[in-house]
Amino acid sequence: MNEQNQPSAEVVPTGTSDADAVRLDQGHIHGEGGYPEAFENPGLPPHTPRLTDIDEAAAKRAERQIAGLFTLSIIGSILFLVGYFTFGVDARNWFPGVGVMSTTHLLLGAGLALGLLGIGLGVLHWSRTLMPGEEIVESRHHLASSDEQRAELADTFVKGVEGSQINRRPLIKYSLGGALGLVSLPILVQLVGSLGPLPKDDLYVSAWSGLPDENGKRTFSAPRLVLDPENRPIKASDVTIGSVFHVQPEGLLDLHDHVLEEKGKSSVIVMRLDPGDFADNDLGRKARDWGHDGIVAYSKICTHVGCPVGLYEQTTHHLLCPCHQSTFDVTQDCKVIFGPAKRPLPQLKITVDDEGYLIAAQPFMEPVGPSFWERD
């Protein structure tokens, strides 16, 4: 392996030493001019012993350090136990460097960390200083088995199939195929069939179309807009220019069940704009017409993937979705002016009842929230 022992080994040419035979600009030379094709592996460098291998005093020092780390671990575990049994779960104290903090959390954490790190670092130090430090060479063997062994395996399969006679008896072969194909169906049907109901019209309706009765039917009843979470109806006169209200249809917040499911579709944001702020185009006019006196109501469920669009910039009349920053322009019927959403936020047509409270004039006319295949 180690043919040349000179550290600054030159390659000793075995053939002619006429250096002109080798020209760099001719590219790579393969074993030409009597030189080997590539360098040879010089073999493992000589092992240099560690201090702890040759100096017993150093070894003793390492031993003490390792034992010291293990002792730290013992102290850590005791700290944990003391912390656990002396303090209540809600005790809080001031600790230097970290400030006020849950006492048990800190003592338990620090104790456990010390207990683990003491062992970990101790064992690592031990393995580096005192355990044998010389590398060992193990040889590798080709993974592949011999050709005969592979052929024997293949034979085994072939013989197995022959033994079963499946190829000679088509009746068995095809009926088994059919049976296996069908038997997966019961399992699949059970799972898929029982996981959940079909969507039906559920994506198209919301609590603005009415709350479901015992039969799940919804009848529109021009509900008032109530504040979420105060559950209080609002008068048109409460909505000043620049203010924002988060509302639900009246009755929703009194439900016991399915509150979140209803809110997920019916959350609406209400703003008042100066009627002159609406854009002077079809979109702006429609937005104003569906509102009341500059007050407009829009679905809060983002048409991208459904986050609540909660950030209203008064000066620009932009609604911003916090999830991926889709930006909707209220003056243009909440058309998307930036970001990954495509469709505008659906508008809820509103008006006032005879007491001056804001009510829905009609339910949402399209599904709210993210797009799906069969919506048009």
Next chain:
Amino acid sequence: MSTTASTPRPADRLREADQPAPRQVDGLTAWIDDRTGAAPGIKYLMKKVFPDHWSFMIGEVALFSMLIALLTGVFLTFWFDPSMAHTVYNGSYVPLQGVEMSRAYASALDISFDIKGGLLIRQLHHWAALLFIVSLNVHMFRVFFTGAFRKPRELNWVLGTVLSLLAIVEGFAGYSLPDDLLSGTGLRAMQGFTITTPVIGSYLVYFIFGGTFPGTDIMPRLYSVHILLIPALLLGLAIAHVVLVMVHKHTQYPGPGKTEKNVVGYPVLPIYAAKQTGFFFTVFGILTLISTFFTINAIWVHGPYDPNATTAGAQPDWYMGFADGALRLLPGWLELDLGSFTLSLNVMLGALVLLPLVFIIQGAYPFLEAWVTGDKREHHLLDRPRNAPVRTGLGAAALTAYGILMFTTSNDIMAIKLHLSINDITRTYQVLIFVLPPLVFWAVKRICISLQRADREKVLHGRETSRLMQSAEGGFSELHEPLNEYDRWHYVSYEPTYPLLEGETGSDTPGVAGSGRKVSKARAAFSRFYFQDSINPVTPAELEAAHHDHETHEVIEASAEPREQIEAAEKH
């Protein structure tokens, strides 16, 4: 020994003291071997040699943090209640007292505030999960950049790919369990992008959620996925992964004495076992320290999930970042209106296509590379990344794309912190995602090649250190100190490579494109792309030539090193 025992003589009694005392461990090994016959196998395993390198520890960190997540996760199951039933919170966290919430959220709060040490376990669980996914990815890149995925380890690369996908799903399922505002917002987004699946989207989400979002079914379902289904798969596949490592024997970095036919390192007993044990405790200890002092996922801050509530700067755990980033970059016009149907490519591409695509490409890479290089041999010596410039460049480009998507996730935060317009930032990213990866590929490939050149330079002309001596001596005779054979080996111990040529059927290098099938035009082109610029190691003949060159020219013009010549040679 037994023959003397059968014919007892008086002196035997005296000799007994000389015979090795029966050791306790003999009894133990005998007991086990009587029942399993495993003595030789276990001995073989205990003497197995593992090479030692810091970069081999990253995979261990992944394994250990997974085990820690499993352990702490089992603790959490004793107190966590995956139920969407309503309850009114009356635990000891004052700001939320009297608030209506789900049992799931209330029990996660109880773990944090009313169960001694519960918060520590929760924090350990989440930090271990994060470290698991980080280290898994870094490990994967170590394997990639060193070419450790080549034959015979392609299978293990595929296993690793599946593990990393499962880890992400597991993490997402866990993140959704506490049912606080952030976890509900994450679920809402999941519902929102699943529903965009063409044709079956709305059916799919009604099946997954058992009806209208959020419903009460999703929590128990996620729970059994999170604590049963995926952990079982993770554990099983991780074990298979490690067993395959042992079957293959670990790869090693090239170096003096290391060959394709050996493994140089430390035996399991005592060194490797001790190092692993020490390392496990150390990782566990460090995670505990982090969990003590740094709060992750403070579920009490934002309150329970409410579809009508918003937080600015909502962000998922980091490993979902790239998909979230892609959702931010895809423009809205990609949502196509197909008459009475809607195809939301703006959502689908990022949420439903990107993730599987990334994992398919990742899983297929070893096979693609083998096809391009025509290399069918086993490889147990790793590549230094510079010696595979195209692979290293491709990896760097992939990392760049991933990084851009991750950065995009914080475009809102960045806009606020840097006072930039979010529109400008997003548009910049939209451009960068196309421009930067190819640029990085090109730059990294060039850097690799110049590093290879520098290596050649060192071999041909020795160490540069002696340049300092040049001025001290005033002469030019000792410009460079030649490398000794051990050092030189570091720079020359890789294989020369050549592109496959079109129409070629075999090669004189065993195993290289020797399948007998003709190399197609496309394959030859890929192979040229892969290899054409790579620089091959110095050969003994070249070294000799350089020496010759050295002697004749150096004294005349010491500074004019034959770099141009090398370059000319390399261009071949």
